[in-house]
Amino acid sequence: MWKASAVACLVAAAIVFPLIVTVNYFLHLAILALIFVMVAQGANIIQGYTGYVSIAQGAFMGIGAYSSALLSMRLGLPVWASMAIAPIITAVAAVIAGYPSLRVKGHYFAIVTLAMNMVVFIVLVNWISLTKGEPGLPSIPSPEPINLGFVELAFEKRRPYYYLTLVMLLAVMAIVTLIVRSRIGQALQAIRQNEVFAEAAGIACWKYKLFAFVFSASLAGLAGALYAHYMGFINPTPFSADASLNAILAVILGGSGTLTGPLVGGALTVLLPEMLRVAEVYRLIAYGLILILVVIFLPRGLVPAVADLAARLRGNKPGKDVA
Amino acid sequence: MIIDFIQQIFNGLVVGSIYTLIALGLTTIFGILGIAHFAHGSVAMFGGYLAFFLISTLGIGLLPSFILAMACGALLGVVLERVAYYPVRNAPPINSFIIALGLTLIIEKTNLLAFGVDQVIIPTPFNRVFSVGGVTMPELRVYVLLTAAVLVVGMTLLIQRTWIGMAVRAVAQNRSTAALMGINVNSVSMFVFALSSALGVAAGVLIGALFAVAPGVSEGLVVKGFAVLILGGLGSIPGAIVGGMVLGVTEAFAAAFISSGYKDVISFLLMIAVLLVRPEGLMRGKTR
Known part of the structure; x- marks a missing residue:
């Protein structure tokens, strides 16, 4: 009950936000935060629930962004169609990348995925005939306007795009919640806790791992598509390994293996560097320090820490099962 | 053609020797603490900058600056271990990665x-170019290769032949048993960080002399270091040496004969292929 009302409040706040805040810059940041939360939620599936740290979310975001942009620009597909196809293309790429790399575990897996991210980045920079390389793709179209009868949503404006991203994110959250609470989610968590036991208990681990990897990649692909059609311009820079590392940070910061953690963590990884902008040069140093302090002092992440605190204030024992 | 071939092997070995220096630090740290020390590349770059500062601004000689920078690197390593990694030694590995x-x-x-923000090149007086049977060997590159070789041999002897090296190997094999045998595991960790960071700094200085020290170099460098680890096997010192050379030569060949833009792609694909065919690395079995 308490949890349901908290969720309702959060959604309500997200809906009202662009009506209250009229500063374009804040709205811009909010859209980027929503997009990045989606990437973080994807990373959470493979990293938080399955226990495989993938450093390739940035690459998948890039594949999604470039596929959607190129489909709409080169093939002239409607933007909505390209945004729907982009996650599928990303998923195919993830199957190709994931099938061999998921045979290895732990640090090996992390490093292989990091290398994959760098491969994708180098290809984006060097395949100039397709991607136009470093200077990037300009004038990517916005999604076609939708007429709701009483109002026309023109997505080249910030506010409608904010709502588009919000709706997408809510849908993603719903799907993720369903998956996590299903048998699949249980299997994933079993793999995280002890893959050998899970295998012995009759779970075909490789299928579940591949599913988690591909699903997380397609979320990143969708986020990438949303990013491309929002910004109207993409170049390889935002899809480097840095983006993947940020996604990992988002998961850890918020609370890995929790549904709400990536919301907080994803938003923070976008907003924190901006908030620290007061001291331009020092902000990334401060950002690094905050990370280290969080990991040392709140190793389970912010959301479980706050939930524990809230539980303690209400006189309950701190619980471990925070959703 | 054969001259080209030998030329590229030489170029590859020079770059590979720097990768080896980076990888040696990463692999010992990984062997002892199970940490993927991602900041190693930026430690190396710090060393490059520091050496440049010592040489150009303070006017200290090349060799003393090199040694001083390595000493500062060792100190930095100890600080990193104490302040940042020590508190999370019992937490899941992902925490130390963060x-x-x-x-x-x-x-x-x-x-x-x-x-x-500017890239700097560490000034060296070595401008001669040797030519051995048609293979061009710039003096600087030869010295880089020799310096790296001396450091690698020194490090190997230290680990294989000395008492503290034995302690390091013991902790790598089994941390708790080593502690029971009276080895101070904490000092070993600090020692490993000092040694590795000094080697990393040395690599940074060599890169600074050979190419340039610049912002943004460190990430690629540390990933190359990890690629070497994968090639050679995590935690293996001979593996780091062989892996570094293999990676350097592969890159040189890829750049010369295939495409310089995609040389990193080719070296990463090599790494992924090795990982899938031989996940234990090329040199496993001869480790430690």
């Missing part, structure tokens, strides 16, 4: 603040 990312940010940006 710590490493935080450290990378901090060191990288401190470099920017302290030394500026």
Whole structure:
């Protein structure tokens, strides 16, 4: 009950936000935060629930962004169609990348995925005939306007795009919640806790791992598509390994293996560097320090820490099962 | 053609020897603490900048600056271990990885603040070019290769032949048993960080002399270091040496005969292929 009302409040706040805040810059940041939360939620599936740290979310975001942009620009597909196809293309790429790399575990897996991210980045920079390389793709179209009868949503404006991203994110959250609470989610968590036991208990681990990897990649692909059609311009820079590392940070910061953690963590990884902008040069140093302090002092992440605190204030024992 | 071939092997070995220096640090740290020390590349770049500062601004000689920078690197390593990694030694490995990312940010940006955004090349007086049977060997490259070789041999002897090296190997094999045998595991960790960071700094200085020290180099460098680890097997010192050379030569060949833009792609694909065919690395079995 308490949890349901908290969720309702959060959604309500997200809906009202662009009506209250009229500063374009804040709205811009909010859209980027929503997009990045989606990437973080994807990373959470493979990293938080399955226990495989993938450093390739940035690459998948890039594949999604470039596929959607190129489909709409080169093939002239409607933007909505390209945004729907982009996650599928990303998923195919993830199957190709994931099938061999998921045979290895732990640090090996992390490093292989990091290398994959760098491969994708180098290809984006060097395949100039397709991607136009470093200077990037300009004038990517916005999604076609939708007429709701009483109002026309023109997505080249910030506010409608904010709502588009919000709706997408809510849908993603719903799907993720369903998956996590299903048998699949249980299997994933079993793999995280002890893959050998899970295998012995009759779970075909490789299928579940591949599913988690591909699903997380397609979320990143969708986020990438949303990013491309929002910004109207993409170049390889935002899809480097840095983006993947940020996604990992988002998961850890918020609370890995929790549904709400990536919301907080994803938003923070976008907003924190901006908030620290007061001291331009020092902000990334401060950002690094905050990370280290969080990991040392709140190793389970912010959301479980706050939930524990809230539980303690209400006189309950701190619980471990925070959703 | 054969001359080209030998030329590329030489070029590859020079770059590979630097990768080996980076990888040796990463692999010992990994062997002892199970940490993927991602900040190692930025430590190396710090060393490059520091050496440049010592040489150009303070006017200290090349060799003393090199040694001084390595000493500072060792000190930095100890500080990193104590302040950042020690508190999370019992937490899941991902936590120490995040710590490493935080450290990378901090060191990288401190470099920017302290030394500026421009790339710097460490000045050396070695401008001669040797030619051996048609193979061009710039003096500087030969010295880089020799320096790296001396450091690698020194490090190997230290680990294989000395008492403290034996302690390091013991902790790598079994941490708790080593502690029971009276080895101070904490000092070993600090020692490993000092040694590895000094080697990393040495690599940074060599890169600074050979190419340039610049913001943004460190990430690629540390990933190359990890690629070497994968090639050679995590935690293996001979593996790091062989892996570094293989990676360097592969890259040189890829750049010369295939495409310089895609040389990194080719070296990463090699690494992925090795990982899938031989996940234990090329040199496993001869480790430690």
